[in-house]
Amino acid sequence: MQERSFEHFDICIVGASIAGNYLTYLLSKSNLRIAVLEDHKKIGLPFQCAGIISQKLSQLIELPKEIVLNRVRTAKIVNPSGKSIKLFGDENPYIIDRIALDRLHYKKIKDNQNIMYYLGERYKSFEYRIENGKKYVLIETSERKIKTRMLIGCDGPLSSVGKQLNVKNDVLYASQIRTKANFNEDEAAMYFDPQWKQLFGWIVPEGNQVFRIGIAAAKNVRNCFKRYLEKLDIDIDNKIDQQGGIIPYGIMNRVAFDNILLLGDAAGQVKATTGGGIIMLLTAAKHASKCVNLCFKDGNFSKKFIKKNYEKPCSHTIGRELKLHYLIRLVLAKFKDKDFEVFFKIIKENKIERIISFYGDMDFPKTLVAKLLRNRTVLGFIFKFLVKNPVIIFKMLKLLF
Ligand SMILES: Cc1cc2nc3c(=O)[nH]c(=O)nc-3n(C[C@H](O)[C@H](O)[C@H](O)COP(=O)(O)OP(=O)(O)OC[C@H]3O[C@@H](n4cnc5c(N)ncnc54)[C@H](O)[C@@H]3O)c2cc1C
Structure with a gap:
């Protein structure tokens, strides 16, 4: 790369979806010069979301009324x-207008x-350079070369920034339609089926009798989706x-590197139970913004410093909960029809719906899991299930230690 032709910025953020835009907004309060690269020409497009987000959204950001299309009362x-x-x-x-949410900040x-x-411009690669004892990142895009002190990868599940740092997400594939239908407008539904593997099928009411109906699966998502729509008696035409x-499917990745950090789907900050990432990434963006400001204040851009000021706070607030989501998912992924049948019976007969309703938290399941495991019948069921599926125990131990 020719040094003289570089454009200079303090920070370069790759990806202008919700994570990139929110972090840029938080950092706009500093005097730092920021370049934002976005592959697509229009922010928020293509729309790819079921748009169901817990009430924590309005605690994390100022949420304009018009972004909320509907609320649901039952799951x-x-x-x-x-x-x-x-x-x-x-x-x-909340059921949100995702395009508007991406454009808000x-x-x-x-x-x-x-x-x-820089819209319609693709990030390609980076390399490190040292000048007068200071480490810089030189970035090559489809249009230009940028020299910066910090590179932030908000470039989604298949992050190119992550790939160059040997960070790779396992992924699930999703398919969704929006259609008029006669389901309950106050209710979000989740359909489980072992044939689909990994996630589940969803029905999310957008309002005005429009529903977002989708599915995510590890493979054959097209066929799984077709069968799911047939089951619901929905005509795709x-x-x-x-x-x-x-x-992305897993737990939070390594997110801190010399002069670089990863945020959002790029960082695997997504719940393995539902595939929801928005609450997690908004929480992480606040840590990222504080960390970046500290890096410039102290002139320290080392991996150690970024780990301490970004990765650690993320681990405390969302990392442990993301691990718990993943553990729950490991169990659910092995459930057969019979296990679902028995577990539902236990829930009904032991009035566990009430515990779930009371302690259930879409994002942070720790309290609910602790309460459920205090119930002897549930504990007995889980114990027997784990004994039958020792591979889950090994995976759990590997994750915990
Ligand atoms: C079908 C579906 C339904 C979902 N439903 C929900 C839900 O109901 N609730 C919820 O909380 N979450 C949901 N999610 C997850 C949520 O959408 C993600 O967690 C969120 O979009 C992650 O935001 P992000 O900014 O990290 O990444 P993304 O939204 O993936 O954005 C990455 C951005 O980076 C850009 N980019 C990528 N590579 C480059 C490059 N090389 N150069 C320049 N730009 C690049 C992309 O164009 C994109 O704009 C859903 C996801 C899917 C797929």
Whole structure:
């Protein structure tokens, strides 16, 4: 790379979806010069989301009313034989306009003199350079070369920044349609079926009798989706539109490197139980912003410093909960039809719906899991299940130690 032709910025953020835009917004309060690279020409497009987010959203950001399209009061969980449990509680999740949410922070900062958005421009690679004892990152994009002190990868599940750092996400594939239908407008539904592997099928009410119906699976998502729609008696030809998407699956990755950090889906900050990432990444973005400001204040961009000021706070607030989501997912992924049947029966007969409704938290399941394991029948069921599936125990131990 020719040194003289470089453009200079303090920070380069790759990806202008929700993570990249929110972090840029938080950093816009500093005087740092920021370049934001986004492969797509329009922020928020393509739309790829079911858009169901817990009430924590309005504690994390200032949420304009028009972004909320609907609220749901109940969660219906359906097992492979069609039996369901219904959960009610204080939690009334938001159903959001995801395109508007992605644009919310962009609109607030797009005219800021210190911030330069390069839309329709692809990040390609980076290399480190040392000049007068200081480490820099030299970036090559599809259009230009950038010299910067910090590179931040908010470039989603297949992160190119991550790839160069040997960070790779396992992923699930999603398919969704928006369609008019006659389901309950106050209820979000989750359908489980061992044939689909990994996640589940969802029905999310957008409002005005429009529903987002989708599925995520490890493979054969097209066929799984077709069968799921048949089961729901939905004709795909009546769809309003269709979305796809990729969801990272695992626990939070390594996120701190010399002069570089990863955020959002790029960092695997996604719940393995539901594929939801928005609450996690907004929480992590606040840590990232504090860390970046400290890096510039102290002139320290080392991996050790970024680990201490970003990775550690992330581990404390979301990392442990993400591990718990993953452990729950390890168990659910091995459930057969019969296990679902028995577990649903236990939930019904022991009035566990009430415990789940009361202690259930879409994002932070620690309290609920602790309460459930205090119930002898549940504990006995889990114990027997783990004895039958020792591979889960090995995976759990590997994760914990
Ligand atoms: C079908 C589906 C349904 C979902 N439903 C929910 C839900 O209901 N609730 C919830 O909380 N979460 C949900 N999620 C997850 C949520 O959408 C993600 O966690 C969130 O979008 C992650 O945001 P991000 O900014 O980290 O990454 P992304 O949204 O993936 O954005 C990455 C950005 O980086 C850009 N980019 C990538 N590579 C480059 C490059 N080389 N150069 C320049 N730009 C690049 C991309 O164009 C993109 O704009 C869903 C995901 C899917 C796929």
